[in-house]
Amino acid sequence: MSADARERLRPLCRIDDIPDGGARGFGPAPGGFTGLFAVRQGGVVRAYVNACPHLGVPLDWVPGRFLSTDGTRILCATHGAEFRIADGHCLRGPCLGDRLEAVMIEIREGVVLVPEDAGL
Numbered sequence: 001m002s003a004d005a006r007e008r009l010r011p012l013c014r015i016d017d018i019p020d021g022g023a024r025g026f027g028p029a030p031g032g033f034t035g036l037f038a039v040r041q042g043g044v045v046r047a048y049v050n051a052c053p054h055l056g057v058p059l060d061w062v063p064g065r066f067l068s069t070d071g072t073r074i075l076c077a078t079h080g081a082e083f084r085i086a087d088g089h090c091l092r093g094p095c096l097g098d099r100l101e102a103v104m105i106e107i108r109e110g111v112v113l114v115p116e117d118a119g120l
């Protein structure tokens with residue numbers, strides 16, 4: 001991440017606010033329409049824009065529910081697409097081969113930071 005981008009980060013949450021092995025959704029940034037969600041696996045957090053590459057709709061069918069029951073895949077509620085947690089690549093479903101839009105994150109002193117304009 002460039003020094004310029006680093007200055008324009010906003011706090012998303014504390015890492016402990018995301019359940020280990022789970023996910024959490026976040027509403028849009030001020031003035032935006034699309035939110036984000038973050039998946040945590042131990043000390044690793046990955047964040048994506050909450051929009052399915054198929055139709056652009058939010059993935060969670062129940063607010064905050066993004067993962068398969070075994071916690072190994074990200075799911076889209078609308079048509080059941082499955083995505084790899086590590087890189088958002090679609091493994092199954094109508095957007096096969098496409099991927100979720102990843103959001104850069106930085107963790108500083110336990111706080112997850114994302115670019116100011118992420119998820120607008």
Ligand code: FES
Nearest residue numbers: 052054076079081
């Ligand atoms: S909108 Fe996500 S699979 Fe169709």
